[in-house]
Amino acid sequence: MEDCLARKMEITVSEAEKRTGRNAMNMQETYTAYLIETRAVESQSEGQCAPVDSLWRRYSEFELLRNYLSVTYPHIVVPPLPEKRADFVWHKLSADNMDPDFVERRRIGLENFLLRVASHPVLCQDKIFYSFLTQEGAWKEVVNETGFQLKADSRLKALNATFRVKNPDKRFTELKHYSDELQSVISHLLRVRARVADRLYGVYKVHGNYGRVFSEWSAIEKEMGDGLQSAGHHMDVYAASIDDILEEEEHYADQLKEYLFYAEALRAVCRKHELMQYDLEMAAQDLTSKKQQCEELATGTVRTFSLKGMTSKLFGQETPEQRESKIKVLEEQIQEGEEQLKSKNLEGRDFVKSAWADIERFKEQKNHDLKEALISYAVMQISMCKKGIQVWTNAKECFSKM
Template sequence: MTENNFFLKKIEISVSEAEKRTGRNAVNMQETYTAYLVETRSAERADSQSVLTDSLWRRYSEFELLRNYLLVCYPHIVVPPLPEKRAEFVWHKLSADNMDPDFVERRRIGLENFLLRVASHPVLCRDKIFYLFLTQEGNWKETVNETGFQLKADSRLKALNATFRVKNPDKRFTELKHYSDELQSVISHLLRVRARVADRLYGVYKVHGNYGRVFSEWSAIEKEMGDGLQSAGHHMDVYASSIDDILEDEEHYADQLKEYLFYAEALRAVCRKHELMQYDLETAAQDLASKKQQCEELATGTVRTFSLKGMTTKLFGQEAPEQREARIKVLEEQIGEGEQQLKSKNLEGREFVKNAWADIERFKEQKNRDLKEALISYAVMQISMCRKGIQVWTNAKECFSKM
């Protein structure tokens, strides 16, 4: 829908706020959930009029439904992930409760980022269901379900079967699958290390509060040194309390890494779809070869391999020529259909590989750019934090010098 693509290029998308609500679920039980306000506004003003803004509320489950729809309908695309439903890899003083205000705020930012990722994608931004997600509050879920996308979804059992039974896997997708596993492992380990460092840093900063208390107590018994000790204690107290805001800000950079932790699964989803297509192709080719062999055996009267039909023929004799001709005719028709089906699957497979690889290259450029930016920003933040620590001790030194 080119008009949707045009529309999305002309609007700004934001998830501006979150609200705790109480309602009843599908089984009529009361539940507490968080709703998010999705706002879209025109990026251009027409005839000096005010900017037009549309807004609607969405639950996290509706974001999940949108993403599941995109995964099924665009199997060759690395679909952007959603932020985590419950907090993982957090330092111990940060709540992992999914209703905690700080976590809800971080998830709000993540949901906004998800919508912006989809809106900036050259293919996904054109989708009608995505357009309606932004503009149609009532009956949106019904509209999604009416597309029948669930019927196109591949079962996990079928995907697992394809993984182990594909005879000629594409080396590029096999390597990509291994890369996604390694990427997920590396980022998981990095996030665990960061959480441990944050815990220890939190302790170190808070212990500096003891300096503040001791200096303040000491100042009470000193006449000439009292003011200097009191001021130094104040600097230590400020230093100790600053770590809460520092580590909460640091979670922003952790969330940027987490996005690519979840992107690893999106990469694997593309690989699994290719395995399924390859498995279907090989199954169709095997079935066609089997029918051609049957047709040749009937036409020549020779049996190349052991079969129940061959044993039956030996025991009860050959079937009548009319029966054989009829069977040959049926097989020839099935062979014709099978050849067309195989040709169609080959074309579909080549098209999938072409489109998937183009999107994977696009994803790689995005990943390299984003992770580079996130790691640099994290390093800059650590440098800034260290400079503030040096400044605190510099101020304390001046206080001691004036005693």
């Protein structure tokens, strides 16, 4: 961790800007660009003020970077991006992806994504990631030249692997179930939070009605007027504070959303292991089949029904020379297949070792982050309730002085 990029470079996504341009179909579109600023830490420690490098990136470029990292490092739980469109929001908050409040929260999320990658012991060393932060012009060409799209596994192959693997690793199966449950629990929690926020918004705004009624009442009272007006003022201030409170609450919701999306990153690692296991089993099956063919040619006996066996019976047996030639080809294929199987076994063992090391790292990070977020959320709720008690305590004093 000492060599991670986050310790050598300050990384911020400092602002967002709405822009208009033309897309690949030559149609006009409106999009948001984000300003990434980086500054070397080393020159600061020497007493010099390092110059700030800055460049603009679109959300789609962040997506391209993450896709590249996911394909290039299949054994790593790659940090997720913030949501592209608002979800799990209380109804007073806009779900429009161009809404300034949503854009601001997404800016914070994109900065968090970059800091997560820059703090990762493996991902932080990636040259493409470094060029994403420092090279504005040719970055897309550089990432596309890696050919990472060709390494991406097809969905059909992934589906085959899910249903046709005969010996799935129990640990990865359990991890997949865990990630499903984690996603389900956090989704439910976010829905509950949105409903509570709606109700809370209503309660606070009703206090504004109290404020209006007390103010109107104060206008027709002489002795009680000052007390009623003061109480109404306290109610108005309380009612107006809800917007800031729920905006702060949305920040904690975003921290939970990050782990909602992390659940998919966990499943991606599980899927990659299934694909490797599927390839291994297919290679082993192919090797067994070739060995059987070789044995049948060598002994002249056919163990199982095959079209080849029927053809031999109908049109006569092959000559010894033909059989020897086929046996030789099969023996070469068997040798190649055994080497391939050995290689796939080694690759699989390395994958499991690397993946579990990163999953353990992820679990520690998750436990720490969720604990901090939930504690902060609880503290915020306690503070909010104390403010409510204080408002009514102040109102009580106003009434007592009447």
